[in-house]
Amino acid sequence: THFASLGADIAICGRREDPLKETANSLTDQFGINAYYETLDIRSPQDVEGFVENVFNIKPLTGLVNNAAGNFISPTHKLSSRGFDAISNIVMHGTFYVTHSVGQKWIAQQLPGSILSILATWIWTGSAYVVPSAMSKSAIHAMTMSLAVEWGPKNIRVNAISAGPIKTLAASAIGDAKFLYKWNEDHSFLKRNVDIHDVGNSALY
Ligand code: HXC
Numbered sequence: 001t002h003f004a005s006l007g008a009d010i011a012i013c014g015r016r017e018d019p020l021k022e023t024a025n026s027l028t029d030q031f032g033i034n035a036y037y038e039t040l041d042i043r044s045p046q047d048v049e050g051f052v053e054n055v056f057n058i059k060p061l062t063g064l065v066n067n068a069a070g071n072f073i074s075p076t077h078k079l080s081s082r083g084f085d086a087i088s089n090i091v092m093h094g095t096f097y098v099t100h101s102v103g104q105k106w107i108a109q110q111l112p113g114s115i116l117s118i119l120a121t122w123i124w125t126g127s128a129y130v131v132p133s134a135m136s137k138s139a140i141h142a143m144t145m146s147l148a149v150e151w152g153p154k155n156i157r158v159n160a161i162s163a164g165p166i167k168t169l170a171a172s173a174i175g176d177a178k179f180l181y182k183w184n185e186d187h188s189f190l191k192r193n194v195d196i197h198d199v200g201n202s203a204l205y
Contacts, residue, residue, distance in 0.1 A: 002200035003063075004031040011055045013040035042068050042094030045101075052101040060109065064102045065203065066095045066117040066140065071133045073176045084132045091136035096143065103151060112155035116203055117144055119162040137162075161202050163194045 004010050004027045014020050017039050024035035036058060040051045055061055070090035074083070099115055106113040120127075122134040123141040141160060148158040164184045171177050185193050 001027070001030075002197075002204055003065075004033045004035070006204065007031070007033060008063075009034040009036075009059065011036040011038075011058070011061065013038050013042070013051055015039060015041050042098055043089045045097045048094070048097040048101050052098070052105060056105055060105070060111055061102060061113070062111075063114040063116070064099065066098060066115070068094050068098075069118075069133070069170065071130060071171075071174055073129045073174060073180075075129060076131045079132070087132035088136045091133060092139045095140050099143065099147070103147070103156065106156055107151075107154055114157045115144075115147070115151075115159070117160040118199065118203075119144075119160045121162055121164050123162055159205075161199055163199050164188065166194055166196060166199060168196065 010024070010027055010033060012020055012023060012035070014037075017037075020037035020039065024037040027033060027035040036055065038051050038054060040047055042048055052061075068090055070087045072083070072087070095117065099117075102113070103115070105111075117140050119137045119141055120133070122130065123138045127134045141162070144158050144160040147156075151158055165171065165177070165180045167181065174180075181193055185191060
């Protein structure tokens, strides 16, 4: 929304068509921008390639925001390997597939670009009961630092925002999310959680 409010055309993807359509229509209605959407499961590298190709065929992308997440709160010893994969395939593998595909296009076409990944504070602290997410977000942190060096000289900025828990519809699907919000509110210096505007405004940089 923050990008669209400043006139950016937007391309979004996700697994379910209805929320994508609703979001794209709302961005167009509110800000008069072009909004493209496509259903995509970023766990499939071939489908990611197809989506990125379609977007670049409309207009070369200028900025990529990685915000795909999957999470559940679970004692780690009770997780199955498929449970671990469900999270890490979305967060770590999916984010790499998208970043890699977009970066390849920018480099091949000698275009500048900006990559912003949304992480979480547990990349620094770790966090009990969300180990697959903590591990995967930490991996994207490593990717951010690595690509900043590798792709910076190619005029591609690579940054990340590591915020605490934010009240969103996606996060509300996680059991015990309310406990997490309360805990972070009580333990933060400002005694409040960050919100979508804090993150949205930071993302505009
Ligand atoms: C332990 C679980 C589990 C749970 C699923 N699994 N839920 N294990 N605890 N609560 C296990 C299943 O048993 C199965 O393993 C394996 O994971 C795959 O399950 P699926 O249901 O097939 O997975 P999938 O359809 O891929 O869905 C995964 C998911 C979904 C998208 C992550 O669980 C989900 O909708 N989660 C809640 C919403 C969400 O993730 N929102 C985005 C994150 S927001 P077995 O071995 O049994 O086959 C965020 C912000 C954090 O991260 C802020 C917090 C406040």
